[in-house]
Structures are given as structure tokens and as C-alpha cells.
Amino acid sequence: MDMVNSIGNPLASRKVCVIGAGMAGLAAERELRREGHAVTVLEQGGDVGGQWLYDPRTDESDPLDAAAPVRVHSSMYASLRLLGPREVMGFSDFQFVPPRKSGGGGTAPGRDRRRFPGHREVYLYLKDFCRSAGLADAVRFNTRVVRVAMAPPRRGGSGNALKWVVRSMDAGLWKQYTDDQMTEARCVEEVxxxxxxxxxxxxxxxxxSIQGMGDWRRRQLHSHSYRVPDPFRDEVVVLVGCGDSGMDIALDLRAVAREVHLSAKSVEAAMTPAMSKMLARHANLRLHPQIERLCEDGRVVFADGTGVVADTVMYCTGYCYSFPFLDTEGRVTVDDNRVGPLFEHTFPPSLAPWLSFVGIPRKVMVPWFFEAQGRWIAGVLSGRWALPTEEDMMRSVEEYYRARKLAGVPKEYTHDVEPHKMYELGEKYCDFPRTEDWKRELMAIISRNTSDDMETFRDRDDDSDNVRKCLQKWYGLAEHQAQDEDPAASSSAAQATVHSSL
Incomplete structure (x- = not known):
């Protein structure tokens, strides 16, 4: 029987292109296919995983050419571990537990069973998920998308059909061409x-933008190009930025570098309990205000007038939203790291639902949030759910912008989603199961512990009684998924039991 929406109309099947086969792309692909859409996933890498597919290589071009498209996608460094526990990092019906050895007797070889595993375990989990859900057959690997544009006639808008021309090419060939040569390369166009x-x-x-960056002749790089600490042995390293990556890399470097100097926009704001403990434990870690200038003789001068002669300056200053392939004729722009306008960080009102984004928000619970976005997009495309009018969506976006401005939130943090907003999206728009209360409580505990001590929070055992009780149940049920897991088969019944029983 054909699927129908709430008023009895048959659901439509669309031909959909998903760009990217990382965590967000896989979540979107599964929801789209569940809804009956014909999906093609274009992935520039040789495997699923996106950022979690660790690449020891780094960009060979100018590390400070921020305008140039990166040639190496992953920003993972070798020692990176999760900031969140695995219990909240799994898909809603496929828990993040490592498979058992064949026949039982412990975790499968090569798997990381720690509560806060390293990046490779996340990559292997995504491969397990892809295999279990049967997603790989729709993914076209080693394929670089070079242009996405509206096909004529360009109508768009809510209710108006709009098609897209997607041009792609072999990712290996893409790395050999300049922009001028791209049009003459062997590209494939699809609608x-x-x-x-x-x-x-x-x-x-x-x-x-720091005075003297262009003239400073010693090593400068962004943390995107950091992999291992060994190249910085016995060096004096200045890290610009005291966010999670800056503090984590500082701890990675402190064992090999002579000195590690952290530079913060505000020393007062950076001096959290976690920072205080780091500085007290490690004599070669120092905290400074922001950099005033870099001098040709190697000196780094800070805003308080102090300075240090450094071998390396590393910028742990975050990332930009970048869609160099996307041509929307100005309907979607990136301004000071705000992608907009986007209704609920997902749909551009004038192009919805034919263009959408999964994974724009930061500080959200993943992959749960990506699943909710994917289900919403899939249902809107099929006709199961309807979006507000273009005018109403724009009004909502503008109200959101005004509220953020009144709250004093800089534009660059537009996509930092507040917890209650994160949790309500799925329930509000697509009947996606709410995140269990004990997981919300667990995330609050972990957030508090991270702020208290960056070095020990992963090893603390201070879950509440409620969380402990739910964790026992979670691990017991998840064990069905892990035991004797056949890599070629899905354990969907056990997975569904895990979710529905909590």
C-alpha cells in the first residue's frame, strides 16, 4: 500500500542529493530512504566518516590562506577523544557500543571500549551503522562536488517545484586542477x-587578524593542520585561543614542548577552574592576554606588554562555514559565520524545501539532532509535513536574530543552539522521539565536570543515582546489539528494544 499523509494524499518520492557522508550525511540519508526517496550521496573521501576519518596528512599549501579551499578535510589530531560519553553519542536506534568478539569473550579486537573513546572508535561506529542500515550502496565515494546551482526555470519558494544541477568530479582529479581549469575537467552533471x-x-x-602575521617568518599554522606533538619537541609554542581544542592541544604539547603559551581574548574569562588546574599542574603552561603583534625577530607581544620569543604560533580559533560549491544567486550567504537566512538552522525560506542543511548548529547532541533534522527534511519533501509559508519562515528567522542581538550574542554565534531549543526541534516538527531525561541529566553532569577539570573529567565516576540506574538498563539492553555482532547483518530488533525500553 502506498504511504499517505494525514489528509490521505499519497506521499511523494523525490530524487535527492546528499552532499557528505559524515555523521550528518548518513543520518540524513537513512531518514530520506526510510521515507521512500531516491537518494544519492556524494562523498569526497574514500570512506564514510567525514571528520572522523582521520587523515595524517595536512594541507601542503599556505596554512594561513584562509580563503583557499582545504585539500584535507579532516581536522582530527591523533590523540583526540570525545568530550561527551558514548551513551549519548549514538543514533536513536543503534547504540554506540563496540561489537563483541565472535563467540563472546570481550570487545572485538581493535575497538576502544572506553566511555570517552578516541576518534577512531567513532569512525568504526559510523561504519558499523552504515553497514547495519544498508547505506553504502547509495554513496559515491571519491567524488568532489564542484557546483550546485538552480536549474532553469528558477522558481523556488514554498510549494514551487525547483530542481538543482549538481556538478561533480573525481576527487583525485580535483586536486590537480585550478579553478580556471575546472570547467574543462571531466565533470559529471546530474539533476x-x-x-x-x-x-x-x-x-x-x-x-x-594580528599585526605582523604576514611578516612573521617562523612557523604558523591553524589547528586544522595539527596531528601529533612530536614536530614541536623542545619548541616554544604559542596557542591562540583557549576553547576546547586550544586547551586539549596544550595538554598534548606540554609533554614535548619546552613552553606552551595560551593566548586568550580575556584572561579573566579563560581562567576557569579547569584552566587554573592545568596551569598549577604543568609549569611549562602559561596564560596570556590576546596577541598585540608578531615581530620579525620571532617575538610575540601580548596586549599587556609582555612577550615571548616563539618557534611556532598555532591558531586554535575555530572554523568558518564554507560552501564554495553552492550557487544560490545570493539567497543563502555566510556573513560573520552566520549561514542565512535559515529557518530553524535547516531550510532557506525562499528555496525550501528543495535546499536544506543538516549539521549547521553547534553545541548540539549528535547524531540525535542530525536524525531529527533528516527526518523533518524527508517528511517535508514527501508531503508528510508542511512548512510554514515563506513569509512566516522569514519572520521567524528575523525574530530569532533580534532576540539574539538583544541578548548580546554576537552574530558569529548564531548557530550555537540553546539546550532546550535543541531538544524540542524533533518533537515540534517531525514526531521524533525526545531525548531521554537521564541523557540530558548526564550531559549536564559532563558539562560541569569538563568546566572543572579538562584532564580528569573523563575518568570521574560521579553520575547521579538516576543516571546510574538508567545506565545499567542501557548497557544491559545494548549488550544484545554488541554480542556476536555479524558485520554483514543488522541487529535492528535489539536496537529498537534499546530505545523503546528506556
Whole structure:
């Protein structure tokens, strides 16, 4: 029997292109296919995983050319571990537990069973998910998208059909061509009813403007190009930025570098309990105000007049949203790291639902939030759910912008989603199951512990009684998924039990 919407109309099947096969892209692909859409996923890498597919190589071009498209997508460094526990990092019906050895007897070889595993375990989990859900057959690997544009006639808008021309080419060939040569390269053009952009936002470095950057002849790089600490042995390293990556890399470097100097916009704001403990434990870690200038003789001068002669300056200053392939004729822009206008960080009102984005928000619970976005997009495209009018969506976006401005939130933090907003999206728009209360409580505990001590929070055992009780149940049920897992088969019944029983 054909599927129908709430008023009895048959659901439509669309030809949809998903750009990216990372966590967000895989979440979107599964929801779209569940809804009956014909999906093609274009992935520039040789495997699924996106950022989680660790690449020891770094960009060979100018590390400070922020305008140039990156050639190496992943920003993972070798020692990176999750900031969140695995219990909240899994898909809603496929828990993040490592498979068992064949026949039982412990975790499968090569798997990381820690509560806060390293990046490779996330990559392997995404491969497990892809295999279990049967997603790989729709993914075209080693394929670089070079242009996405509206096909004529360009109508768009809510209710008006709009098609997209997607031009792609072999990713290996793409690296050999300049922009001028691209049009003459061997590109493939395809037409789709809808495009879902799921390319992530941790690849294109965001750099500050500091006096003397262009003349400083010693090593400068963005943390995007950091992999291992050994190249910095016995060096004096200045890290610009005291966010999670800056503090984590400082801890990675402190064992090999002579000195590690952290530079913050505000020393007062940076001096959290976690920072205080780091500085007290490690004599070669120092905290400074922001950099005033870089001098040709190697000196780094800080805003308080102090300085240090450094071998390396590393910018741990975050990333930019970048969609160099996307031509919307100005309907979607990136301004001071605000992608907009986007209704609920997902749909551009004048192009909805034929263009959408999964994975724009930051500080959200993943992949749960990506699943909710994917289900919403899939249902709107099929006709299961309707979007507000273009005018109402624009009004909502403008109200959101005004509220953020009144709250004193800089434009660059537009996509930092407040927890209650994150949790309500799925329930509000697409009947997606709410995140269990104990997971919300667990995330609050972890957030508090991270702020208290960056070095020990992963090893603390201070879950509440309620969380402990739910965790026992979670692990017991998840065990069905992990035991004797056949890599070629899905354990969907056990996975569904895990979610529905909590």
C-alpha cells in the first residue's frame, strides 16, 4: 500500500542529493530512504566518516590562506577523544557500543571500549551503522562536488517545484586542477529534485587578524593542520585561543614542548577552574592576554606588554562555514559565520524545501539532532509535513536574530543552539522521539565536570543515582546489539528494544 499523509494524499518520492557522508550525511540519508526517496550521496573521501576519518596528512599549501579551499578535510589530531560519553553519542536506534568478539569473550579486537573513546572508535561506529542500515550502496565515494546551482526555470519558494544541477568530479582529479581549469575537467552533471548539504563545519580554518602575521617568518599554522606533538619537541609554542581544542592541544604539547603559551581574548574569562588546574599542574603552561603583534625577530607581544620569543604560533580559533560549491544567486550567504537566512538552522525560506542543511548548529547532541533534522527534511519533501509559508519562515528567522542581538550574542554565534531549543526541534516538527531525561541529566553532569577539570573529567565516576540506574538498563539492553555482532547483518530488533525500553 502506498504511504499517505494525514489528509490521505499519497506521499511523494523525490530524487535527492546528499552532499557528505559524515555523521550528518548518513543520518540524513537513512531518514530520506526510510521515507521512500531516491537518494544519492556524494562523498569526497574514500570512506564514510567525514571528520572522523582521520587523515595524517595536512594541507601542503599556505596554512594561513584562509580563503583557499582545504585539500584535507579532516581536522582530527591523533590523540583526540570525545568530550561527551558514548551513551549519548549514538543514533536513536543503534547504540554506540563496540561489537563483541565472535563467540563472546570481550570487545572485538581493535575497538576502544572506553566511555570517552578516541576518534577512531567513532569512525568504526559510523561504519558499523552504515553497514547495519544498508547505506553504502547509495554513496559515491571519491567524488568532489564542484557546483550546485538552480536549474532553469528558477522558481523556488514554498510549494514551487525547483530542481538543482549538481556538478561533480573525481576527487583525485580535483586536486590537480585550478579553478580556471575546472570547467574543462571531466565533470559529471546530474539533476535532482532536492539537495541536502551535510558537509560539516570543522574544515575551513577561521583566522584572526594580528599585526605582523604576514611578516612573521617562523612557523604558523591553524589547528586544522595539527596531528601529533612530536614536530614541536623542545619548541616554544604559542596557542591562540583557549576553547576546547586550544586547551586539549596544550595538554598534548606540554609533554614535548619546552613552553606552551595560551593566548586568550580575556584572561579573566579563560581562567576557569579547569584552566587554573592545568596551569598549577604543568609549569611549562602559561596564560596570556590576546596577541598585540608578531615581530620579525620571532617575538610575540601580548596586549599587556609582555612577550615571548616563539618557534611556532598555532591558531586554535575555530572554523568558518564554507560552501564554495553552492550557487544560490545570493539567497543563502555566510556573513560573520552566520549561514542565512535559515529557518530553524535547516531550510532557506525562499528555496525550501528543495535546499536544506543538516549539521549547521553547534553545541548540539549528535547524531540525535542530525536524525531529527533528516527526518523533518524527508517528511517535508514527501508531503508528510508542511512548512510554514515563506513569509512566516522569514519572520521567524528575523525574530530569532533580534532576540539574539538583544541578548548580546554576537552574530558569529548564531548557530550555537540553546539546550532546550535543541531538544524540542524533533518533537515540534517531525514526531521524533525526545531525548531521554537521564541523557540530558548526564550531559549536564559532563558539562560541569569538563568546566572543572579538562584532564580528569573523563575518568570521574560521579553520575547521579538516576543516571546510574538508567545506565545499567542501557548497557544491559545494548549488550544484545554488541554480542556476536555479524558485520554483514543488522541487529535492528535489539536496537529498537534499546530505545523503546528506556
Amino acid at each position: 535532482f529534485d532536492a539537495v541536502v548539504v551535510a558537509t560539516g563545519h570543522y574544515s575551513q580554518p577561521r583566522l584572526p
